Amino acid sequence: MKRIPLYLLIATLLTACASDPTTTQPSAQVEDRTQGQQPATPPSADTRPLVPPTAPSANPLQDPNNILSQRSVFYDLDSFDVKPEYKALVEAHGNYLATNPKAKVFLQGHADERGSREYNIALGQKRADGVRKILSLLGAKEEQVEAVSFGEEKPRADCHDESCWSQNRRTDFLYQGE
Amino acid sequence: MTSTRFAFLGFFLLSVAAFHARAALTIEITGGASLQIPVAIAPFAGEEAYRDKLSKIVMADLARSGLFKLIDTGGMVPPRMPADVKVAEWKAKGATALAMANVVPQAGGRIEVQFRLIDTVRPDIAQVVQLAGYSLPTNSAQLRLTAHQIADIIFEKLTGNPGAFASRIAYITKRGGTHELQVADSDGFNAQTVFSSREPIVSPAWSPDGTKLAYVAFDQKKPIIYVQTLATGKRQTISNFKGNNSAPAWSPDGRQLAIVLSRDSTAQIYTVNADGSGLKRLTQTTSIDTEPNWSPDGKYLLFTSDRGGSPQIYRMPSYGGEPVRLTFEGSYNVSPRYSPDGKSFVFIQRESGKFRVAVQDFISGQVQVLTDSSLDESPSWAPNGKMILYATAMLGRGVLAAVSSDGRVKQRLSTQAGDVREPAWGPLLKAKP
Numbered sequence: 001m002k003r004i005p006l007y008l009l010i011a012t013l014l015t016a017c018a019s020d021p022t023t024t025q026p027s028a029q030v031e032d033r034t035q036g037q038q039p040a041t042p043p044s045a046d047t048r049p050l051v052p053p054t055a056p057s058a059n060p061l062q063d064p065n066n067i068l069s070q071r072s073v074f075y076d077l078d079s080f081d082v083k084p085e086y087k088a089l090v091e092a093h094g095n096y097l098a099t100n101p102k103a104k105v106f107l108q109g110h111a112d113e114r115g116s117r118e119y120n121i122a123l124g125q126k127r128a129d130g131v132r133k134i135l136s137l138l139g140a141k142e143e144q145v146e147a148v149s150f151g152e153e154k155p156r157a158d159c160h161d162e163s164c165w166s167q168n169r170r171t172d173f174l175y176q177g178e
Numbered sequence: 179m180t181s182t183r184f185a186f187l188g189f190f191l192l193s194v195a196a197f198h199a200r201a202a203l204t205i206e207i208t209g210g211a212s213l214q215i216p217v218a219i220a221p222f223a224g225e226e227a228y229r230d231k232l233s234k235i236v237m238a239d240l241a242r243s244g245l246f247k248l249i250d251t252g253g254m255v256p257p258r259m260p261a262d263v264k265v266a267e268w269k270a271k272g273a274t275a276l277a278m279a280n281v282v283p284q285a286g287g288r289i290e291v292q293f294r295l296i297d298t299v300r301p302d303i304a305q306v307v308q309l310a311g312y313s314l315p316t317n318s319a320q321l322r323l324t325a326h327q328i329a330d331i332i333f334e335k336l337t338g339n340p341g342a343f344a345s346r347i348a349y350i351t352k353r354g355g356t357h358e359l360q361v362a363d364s365d366g367f368n369a370q371t372v373f374s375s376r377e378p379i380v381s382p383a384w385s386p387d388g389t390k391l392a393y394v395a396f397d398q399k400k401p402i403i404y405v406q407t408l409a410t411g412k413r414q415t416i417s418n419f420k421g422n423n424s425a426p427a428w429s430p431d432g433r434q435l436a437i438v439l440s441r442d443s444t445a446q447i448y449t450v451n452a453d454g455s456g457l458k459r460l461t462q463t464t465s466i467d468t469e470p471n472w473s474p475d476g477k478y479l480l481f482t483s484d485r486g487g488s489p490q491i492y493r494m495p496s497y498g499g500e501p502v503r504l505t506f507e508g509s510y511n512v513s514p515r516y517s518p519d520g521k522s523f524v525f526i527q528r529e530s531g532k533f534r535v536a537v538q539d540f541i542s543g544q545v546q547v548l549t550d551s552s553l554d555e556s557p558s559w560a561p562n563g564k565m566i567l568y569a570t571a572m573l574g575r576g577v578l579a580a581v582s583s584d585g586r587v588k589q590r591l592s593t594q595a596g597d598v599r600e601p602a603w604g605p606l607l608k609a610k611p
Contacts, residue, residue, distance in 0.1 A: 078488070078510070115533055116512040116526060116555060117380050117600065118425045119482055119489055121401060122438065122445035122466040125422050129444060148400040149422050149440070153378035160574055 067092040075169040080126040094138025104176035107131050109149040112165035117151055124149030131171045206590045215336050218249035218273040220256040224281035235325035239343040244587030249273045260306045268298040277332055289316050293328050295335055309335045342560040346604045348382040348391055353596030383426050384604040392426035416454040427470045436470035460498040471515050480514035491525055518563040526554055535568050548585040558603045569599040
């Protein structure tokens with residue numbers, strides 16, 4: 001079977017969706033004024049890379065294109081379970097620690113501002129400890145990982161509703177030397 | 179609300195403005211008992227020579243409790259001796275009792291406050307009946323404490339319960355990036371900073387004799403338990419194990435602390451001697467076990483655990499052993515604290531997303547929710563068991579509030595800027611003449 005590049009496949013699917021008569025929006029509702037602002041050359045023709053390629057020796061922990069640069073796992077209310085969408089992130093860190101035995105990471109558990117400050121310290125600890133256990137299953141040594149908690153004391157976002165609380169229920173990865 | 183209550187409240191708000199100019203915490207009353215005891219506090223003879231006017235401090239204390247109606251003493255001649263008291267006139271003013279005192283300077287800067295509480299209920303009797311009479315030795319630096327002790331005597335004689343005005347409170351303030359552990363008198367005066375840090379401070383706990391505070395500070399980038407002696411400022415690390423060290427609670431005899439460590443797994447409860455030696459693990463679970471609190475007789479610990487799937491309150495013997503679950507309503511019951519008489523406990527209950535102060539009776543199991551706010555935390559009993567101090571939020575700011583144990587009287591204590599949180603009401607103070 002002939003291999004079709006993934007991006008072409010996605011583009012085809014998107015086009016198929018857009019041309020679906022049931023989802024087509026009524027036309028001419030909004031006047032299109034973008035025409036005159038288009039660059040002379042369409043951007044698709046410009047193949048120059050916008051970001052210089054990363055040097056092969058660069059630290060993968062700092063490489064924004066590497067999953068290891070993602071450092072937070074977020075949680076549901078009252079929960080300390082690592083949700084499926086963060087499994088890949090935790091696994092990448094576990095594999096990194098297993099293959100870099102000198103690397104050391106602090107797992108900092110956090111809770112949102114509601115409820116008991118002491119219970120939130122314990123809850124943040126349980127969140128961080130849950131991540132620690134996964135890292136250890138993946139081969140990280142005990143001395144490479146310390147799980148601590150800041151409870152509700154170090155919120156990432158300061159407002160008092162779910163839009164901030166959901167950002168504050170988290171475990172952060174902080175590597176030694178960072 | 180009756181019109182007399184209005185008059186009383188108006189008077190109190192004026193008195194707040196007049197007397198609390200130097201208070202670090204401003205106290206505002208937002209309720210009152212249904213039956214208030216009418217009492218007259220005459221200006222104390224000789225008090226005008228000192229900065230701290232004792233009778234005003236006594237009046238502010240009694241008003242703040244919500245249990246007293248202060249009789250206007252205007253137009254009455256302040257009596258100096260019991261024989262001067264015109265009982266019928268004070269009764270006509272509505273007073274059930276009259277407080278009077280002489281402030282007498284002594285040699286060497288000492289001061290003697292001769293205080294009397296006179297019964298003004300019985301008008302037909304020839305002789306004056308004294309309910310209490312004390313000679314209180316003090317000095318100009320201790321006058322506020324003496325006034326609080328007088329308020330405690332009046333409170334006890336007229337309500338039958340001990341007062342708690344001569345006590346101090348500890349709390350944490352956060353202003354900008356600075357966290358401070360502060361101690362103040364129960365009326366918010368004489369606030370002093372005990373410990374200051376750029377990192378968070380939580381869970382202050384008074385030693386039973388009121389000379390030390392245990393607390394948790396994050397200044398080493400993780401929670402560590404310290405004990406600080408207030409008189410000297412000397413700070414000792416009590417617990418710095420791997421992981422978290424938190425939730426210190428003194429045993430009633432002051433010899434031990436129950437603490438929470440995560441060094442062996444999740445948060446678990448341990449005891450240590452007050453010097454940090456003799457660590458002993460009490461709970462053996464993979465669940466959260468935290469917020470230990472000793473019964474007044476030292477035999478039991480209340481604590482919060484999620485071993486049943488949600489945080490609930492349990493009780494176990496203070497040497498360890500099988501816990502008993504105490505709370506069953508709702509999916510979040512935390513921060514238990516024994517009442518001073520050991521008959522009930524206060525805790526925080528979440529219902530419909532709102533966190534409120536509640537009290538549960540040990541024998542009946544009955545729960546009474548005392549507040550109608552939504553972000554209450556850290557409840558702490560007054561040493562007489564009549565009020566509960568707690569942290570809450572108002573307009574996005576952390577404030578302290580107090581509620582009477584029957585839920586009727588409410589006070590709000592706030593600082594001028596920043597947040598105030600984590601209150602802990604200390605034991606009654608002895609005077610140091």
